[in-house]
Amino acid sequence: xxxxxxxxxxxxxxxxxxxxxxxxxxxxxxxxxxxxxxxxxxxxxxxxxxxxxxxxxxxxxxxxxxxxxxxxxxxxxxxxxxxxxxxxxxxxxxxxxxxxxxxxxxxxxxxxxxxxxxxxxxxxxxxxxxxxxxxxxxxxxxxxxxxxxxxxxxxxxxxxxxxxxxxxxxxxxxxxxxxxxxxxxxxxxxxxxxxxxxxxxxxxxxxxxxxxxxxxxxxxxxxxxxxxxxxxxx
Amino acid sequence: xxxxxxxxxxxxxxxxxxxxxxxxxxxxxxxxxxxxxxxxxxxxxxxxxxxxxxxxxxxxxxxxxxxxxxxxxxxxxxxxxxxxxxxxxxxxxxxxxxxxxxxxxxxxxxxxxxxxxxxxxxxxxxxxxxxxxxxxxxxxxxxxxxxxxxxxxxxxxxxxxxxxxxxxxxxxxxxxxxxxxxxxxxxxxxxxxxxxxxxxxxxxxxxxxxxxxxxxxxxxxxxxxxxxxxxxxxxxxxxxxxxxxxxxxxxxxxxxxxxxxxxxxxxxxxxxxxxxx
Numbered sequence: 001x002x003x004x005x006x007x008x009x010x011x012x013x014x015x016x017x018x019x020x021x022x023x024x025x026x027x028x029x030x031x032x033x034x035x036x037x038x039x040x041x042x043x044x045x046x047x048x049x050x051x052x053x054x055x056x057x058x059x060x061x062x063x064x065x066x067x068x069x070x071x072x073x074x075x076x077x078x079x080x081x082x083x084x085x086x087x088x089x090x091x092x093x094x095x096x097x098x099x100x101x102x103x104x105x106x107x108x109x110x111x112x113x114x115x116x117x118x119x120x121x122x123x124x125x126x127x128x129x130x131x132x133x134x135x136x137x138x139x140x141x142x143x144x145x146x147x148x149x150x151x152x153x154x155x156x157x158x159x160x161x162x163x164x165x166x167x168x169x170x171x172x173x174x175x176x177x178x179x180x181x182x183x184x185x186x187x188x189x190x191x192x193x194x195x196x197x198x199x200x201x202x203x204x205x206x207x208x209x210x211x212x213x214x215x216x217x218x219x220x221x222x223x224x225x226x227x228x229x230x231x232x233x234x
Numbered sequence: 235x236x237x238x239x240x241x242x243x244x245x246x247x248x249x250x251x252x253x254x255x256x257x258x259x260x261x262x263x264x265x266x267x268x269x270x271x272x273x274x275x276x277x278x279x280x281x282x283x284x285x286x287x288x289x290x291x292x293x294x295x296x297x298x299x300x301x302x303x304x305x306x307x308x309x310x311x312x313x314x315x316x317x318x319x320x321x322x323x324x325x326x327x328x329x330x331x332x333x334x335x336x337x338x339x340x341x342x343x344x345x346x347x348x349x350x351x352x353x354x355x356x357x358x359x360x361x362x363x364x365x366x367x368x369x370x371x372x373x374x375x376x377x378x379x380x381x382x383x384x385x386x387x388x389x390x391x392x393x394x395x396x397x398x399x400x401x402x403x404x405x406x407x408x409x410x411x412x413x414x415x416x417x418x419x420x421x422x423x424x425x426x427x428x429x430x431x432x433x434x435x436x437x438x439x440x441x442x443x444x445x446x447x448x449x450x451x452x453x454x455x456x457x458x459x460x461x462x463x464x465x466x467x468x469x470x471x472x473x474x475x476x477x478x479x480x481x482x483x484x485x486x487x488x489x490x491x492x493x494x495x496x497x498x499x500x501x502x503x504x505x506x507x508x509x510x511x
Contacts, residue, residue: 039347039348040347081475083475086475086478086479086482087328087478088470088472088475088478089470104352106345106346106347106352108272108273108345108346109272109273113345115345115352115354115366119361119362119366120362123361123468123470124354124361124468138468139468139470140468162474162475219368219370220368221380222380222382222383222384224329226327226328226329
């Protein structure tokens with residue numbers, strides 16, 4: 001290799017290492033700025049619809065591959081005990097595939113926040129970019145996030161025992177671990193959401209479904225779950 | 235976007251109402267407003283019930299109902315007296331308790347986008363009782379807003395002050411902590427701006443209700459801007475399905491009992507009452 005080529009090669013190698021480092025330093029304590037702006041309101045597209053760009057929803061919570069013991073547990077569960085009927089959060093694995101789900105995404109220092117039009121079932125998800133997992137359990141889990149180029153990768157653990165993996169009552173354990181990948185596609189028109197569930201105690205393997213949300217200009221409406229549910233819990 | 239004459243005529247022909255310009259001195263948003271406004275804010279209690287030096291809290295928490303009462307029409311006072319706290323307390327019903335109860339007793343978070351500012355309350359049952367309130371910056375009022383717990387809020391800038399105009403309230407919320415009633419003609423104008431070296435968000439409310447109040451009155455609050463690392467606590471009205479089921483049974487039973495009692499007490503308005511209305 002000639003001397004000039006060696007210098008060029010060296011410069012390229014140095015730049016390749018240095019540029020990402022500089023980007024991270026520039027973001028500094030504002031890690032939410034290190035990726036594309038996902039702020040906006042999005043509406044889940046229906047299943048079975050193929051978008052002009054060729055995108056379509058694939059898979060879903062009803063297809064999780066359950067271990068035999070988990071299947072046995074599912075059989076003991078009744079639809080009348082579904083948290084959705086009690087206006088309680090159904091958990092992100094079900095909610096991100098919930099029919100007609102509409103989300104409202106924001107970014108703020110150190111985090112991405114996801115609100116839901118149906119906030120009874122979806123609750124509120126705060127995805128922290130500036131800290132590791134914290135102990136404890138709750139309905140939507142503890143979410144931490146990082147950027148992989150243009151994709152927001154969200155890692156969630158710490159789910160409470162009450163939520164189900166699907167409408168049929170598929171169980172999860174305390175080992176439930178969700179990995180979600182969010183990115184804008186179609187020139188920013190759609191939010192592609194890939195949700196992977198891992199649970200060594202209830203699933204035979206990791207399972208992923210894909211959903212597409214369309215960016216919309218319509219507003220989030222007030223929606224009180226109690227007004228729809230007449231005899232809750234009876 | 236320029237409004238060409240052709241487009242304007244077309245709109246007029248189709249009877250589409252073009253947004254009316256506000257009658258006040260609207261200015262563009264302050265530069266970097268999103269950076270300044272996003273974050274967590276303390277309630278009056280959180281800030282120690284003391285406004286920043288040189289500022290005064292108008293109608294503090296403990297005086298809200300007294301002031302509302304002093305401004306209420308007779309029917310609104312009677313309605314308050316007929317209100318059963320336990321059964322009609324929205325907070326206990328896991329419903330949004332309204333503007334006057336959401337941000338006065340605990341911290342709240344402001345999230346921002348170019349089109350709106352969203353207030354997330356954290357008192358009581360979190361987003362369920364303190365609610366999620368969206369203030370739209372990109373449009374005027376809806377022509378026929380649905381009647382909601384937080385109303386239809388639209389904001390515009392006057393220099394560094396955000397002026398928020400809200401109508402379209404349902405009549406289920408209270409003007410204070412203790413059953414002061416309003417109608418769905420409630421109209422609140424808020425002026426928000428940073429004071430005391432940007433450390434506090436000043437929040438001035440002018441409360442008016444031509445149907446329920448004899449005249450408008452003004453309240454003010456000062457919310458300290460908090461360190462943004464403070465996590466948003468997760469809160470629900472009940473912690474488990476069992477607790478939720480138990481509450482629903484209790485609530486349904488109490489509601490049934492109260493309706494039975496009311497049937498016995500129901501009085502038809504007399505002719506002279508109708509005249510006053």
